[in-house]
Amino acid sequence: MKIPIKGYVLLVITTILIYLLDHPLGALPAIGRLLDPVNGCLANAEPVNKDFTADLKLPAVKGGATVWFDNRLVPHIHATNDHDLYFMEGYIHASFRLWQMDMETRAAAGRVSEVVGDKALAFDRKQRYKGMGYAAENSLRAMEADPRTKLVMDAYTEGINAYIATLNYRNYPFEYKLMGFAPEPYTNLKISLLLKYMADDLTGSTDDIALTYLRDILPKDELELLFPDRIQGSKPVIPEGTVFDKPSLTIPSAPADSVAFPHFAPADFGEPKVDGKGSNNWILSGSRTASGAPILCNDPHLALNLPSLWYEAQLQAPGINVYGASLPGTPGVVIGFNDSLTWGFTNNYRDVKDFYLIKEVEGNKNKYWFAGKQVYYTKRVEVIKVKGKPDIVDTINYTLHGPVTYAEQNAKAGGLRKPLAMCWMGHRASNEMLAIYLLNKAGSYNEFVNAILHFECPAQNMGYADRQGNIAIWGQGQFVNKWKDQGKYVMNGSDSATLWKELIPMRENPHALNPAQGYLCGANQINTDTTYPYNYNGAGWVNLRSWRINNLLKDRQKATVKDMMEMQQDTYSELAAGTLTCFLKKVDSLLSPEERKYADILKGWDYRLSSESEAASIFQIWWYFFNKDAYVLRFYKVPGQFLPLQERTMQLLQSDELLRFIDPPRSEKVTLNDILNPPVWIFKMPKRSLVEAIDSVTKLKSIIGAEWYKVKNTTISHLTKLPALSYDHIKIGGWGNTINAAKENHGPSWRMVVQMGKEIEAYGVYPGGQSGNPGSKYYASFLDDWAGGKYYRLDFMPNSASQNDSLIKYTWTIR
Template structure:
């Protein structure tokens, strides 16, 4: 009996050991995870941790010194290009390895490998969009240029040098929680990260929704509600700018029909509005110091670990500071000894869809100009954790990959075979633009650099120490005939294919405009005098406010720039609320009348604690939907833009309107206000302060609550300069005064470390939330530094 019992205990013990030391389904090996020496507890970082080190890295060619300041920002000094990018890769991996791993897996459609089948649809769409194909094409261009070849090779070497010395106990916590290990870094991963950003910034073209709308309403109504250029636009390139005579002739639209017909029920896809970025620069004539000031706050998804990693890089011919992307070498947004720059999304359309006519009974061919043409087929192998591997055959046409069809429907159920033609599929080398911008010494050398930046299209702001300010609508664009790519195109006719590329020196740009400043906030790029036709997904509300404030400034200070980046004044509210109140019947009593009286005294600021801001936003939401809910069964996210609605509402208030929805404003206002009051009553239970209702959150990439922050006390919304929405907002606020001594400030919502157990994980978040800034420590280029803000010194040698 004792022997049998001993055997049972032994078997149970062995089974328990096995279960604890091996993953079960999606669960990691619990025993290893809870190991007090090597498991999750090992990831906890002492608050007084010393980051100083003496590293022996045989891959280096010469010694490298890294000074880390009190915010854990590294200031890296190297004596050659190889070593500076090697060390940047090593540092990125040290503090952000898991983030880099997951974001490049996401780009490549490889999330299933680590989380299982729940990511299958996402991974499959990434493959069918041609993400890896695009990265492979760009990698060829990057590795063909000796400068970017050195960047990428050295950067990958640095990451792998860090990975090679890791043991399980050293893994970032997320690897242990998810039960997988780091893999070696390769150059294709950096190329994938850049395509990931390109996809994020060009990922929602209007072809599909506009095709639906074209089938839903008359051409007159379509132009009224969705004009290509909004009346009163404050374009990125100021009105009055003289454009050079174009070297290309703008093509004429083909005579035959280029747009296929669809049924209305084919489309139900949705989009999100209110996303974008701000940048501007003031010449010395408009600043208190007499020096040019550049400001940038790109609006992107808010998450932890943070998107950006602050760094200074010093090497022969380069001393640059700014925001880098973990996973890619160089500084993306920043400044050096001579120049500064910042980006906003350009939103010109660089992604078009083509309806492909398949050959019946032959899955390997499609029709083109009456002939049968063979697809180029690419096998995409999707490895799924704890499941069978899936192999998808993606068919490539002369336009690009067939992204959607009956086997993989577009969002909303569209089953038509649509091929994607995307500028990012080309073999572009944006990394060369980064390399050259980081070393630019003048406006001309900076322009030479940005001309290598082809996709995504960006509005690039510039300021230098000579007082110059400039703005370029930069990217590689196609010389399109009017309407080309605005709707889904007929892929059976080669006349719809993209034609000549516009020479990039003919992209819209301006240097030192008479108004004394340049500014962009995702509005229309030019006025109608620009010689080439284009369309895009432009917004105007933030641009109107930025231009309004900058026009009135004469002796602007750095503090004025801080205030404008954090501005919560709503142009939308200022223009619509008086009309809403004017047409609201005066028969409300009690708490409803109190709300109305308070709205009459409101200052249109969507401030942190503003209850009036909450009431307006809820009322506006109800009104906006009331206006458009009967417009041809159009999905809510295809409704006309808020700024266009604002204009139409103003017209209806003062004259006869063409829209039946706006003929009886008093009825419309009463119905929408009563509906809003129901929502206000529900919200009041948790507090009507604006920050509570909108709930701006910065969540960990895994969405684990313990690693995330919500209910952040920050004002603003998509219709204000401080466009802090629910999970989207200013990802890096930067202000740089390009004087004799460069004075720079910045902040992003997070911290330098990606480790949730580190005090540097989210230590910038309170400053970012409160609209405060860190002063950026820009060290002179040299091997010896004696700044009191420097806390740790890391030396590396062969």
């Protein structure tokens, strides 16, 4: 009995190899587990002709249920009570989108490091310092205190967990295998977290800090010229001339400037900037449509990812029959229509996030100054689990304004190197779930209004149309009765005069019902004209899209759904039209023959940012350099390179007022002669931007081509950002300044056109697919049609336990 030494050596080598293949190595997943064709990734290779038909035994579904999947794999769920309905919605969301729900709620809570390691630590800490968990816990209490939402959420979570209970490694969603972690039980808190994630996404950007800086460095008249509260020519969401109710609250007067606002030195600042999210929502009354029925059009512009944020679904039970875009991870339908009415959302951008400078008590880390007294912080301990590393413990100080967001990484990532507390409407306990629940069931305008009164944050412009022919829009959200400019700049946090005080009764929010003009348009512009009694300021209002929509609708008669679909694809740039003529005239005499060639391309252009347009590329690149050259020397230190709005720059270019801001090129000195005579460099500056643009376009041509879609590179990126699971260089036109606002990774996330006639005619499309599985043919099946401007007729089935519908492909019977 002899075993050669070679045997032991081989045994050790083989064991090590298997061990290595069974464990992740650095960024590499566990290769053996992943490649194993029985249990690994290939187990997620879904047959293209998979039959989804199923008989499910789900004892929790007491009344039984049926789910019909149509040819696009959209589920139409029929249940006999609310519990069973939302249970099934949870079960189905989990069946098709579980990993995404898991990741998004982790992202909301700042728990990404737990599964990807310390590369996500900075992100997680940012989420914690914003108070995301605090906000979600507050709202969870409000949502669970209401028996209606408690029932909906419990049922929904139960449904998700019932699905998770059926899983073993082999049928885990693909990404769990790739990233090497396992699904965890869903909770009602996660629903709340996801809603706060959306709230943060939509009220996240703030100009307060940049404006505070600008306010101190710019003369008052220049500040107003560059950053006016209201852009001239803006067309508010609530049409001008709408009569507002008398305010029930007294409008507070502003405290003395010296009390209200602190001042900062340039050295107090760091850097960057996030771009706003925009959306379009327009509604035509029957007087302007060919059919005589109102049409509502909505395309919320959000991050474009795979799996998509949205999941199409129809929900049926006694008292509810609703179809639209649901948000996997939360119950109900967020944007859509039911038997009686349709609604859409665009971001409202009234400022609901303010910052306060905290005066720390010197030598005592536990206290800060407020109203002449020392006050203790409330401490909240955040434990961040990090994969493969010890836990990180952060203690976050909460003042009576909100959490102190200042931390080491905040100082790096952006803004002010001083302790700032954030006061955010999203931190407050609110029950948007109830708004969605009631909205899904609403049968009339009054019920619509009663539903949305529960929608506090993120504030939305909510468009409405019904089968009675009514159209409406509400600038909806919970707002504070502010004094003028309250919260426009960073405020002094140690004085009680700057506190948020009374809340404006939500029924007094600006709204318009059946306006004389026969249409309504919300595209993230200012909410009202100057007659609205309460003070408010914006946090991201823009005008270019609203101008275009108003121009297209103001003389529009006999509009059809097809016209409206075409309008959602519109790529005409008001910005290009408003700047180019004026600019080309200014530089005309300075051009070389080569430059003139490009100038002629721009002159002959129709101002449409269509996908193959080369002129569009030249324009967008020129505009980038033009802004840079016009402002950069003066403004490069502004936090986030916060620049005037593009439309404002356009107006200043048209009026020649821009010239006073243009600094000389570094190589040129300003001489006395320059000041006495029209300085030469002022006229050279605009031309320089054209030369720079031509240079870039020439280079691009030789690398990827100068067609606009190649230059802008709209990418629908998988949530992991892995190119193998993403789609880039999507052939689509448009940009943020056009109705079809397809940017690099933001754009129309759900296009919907609904005509509320006797028969409901609804169309929709989103850039993704119903399945979140990268191994499914339904993963990105709508992408090409979305890019090409095509729509699907949404199959709205009658509220019935049996259906006779030729589009039904698979049926789930639940007993």
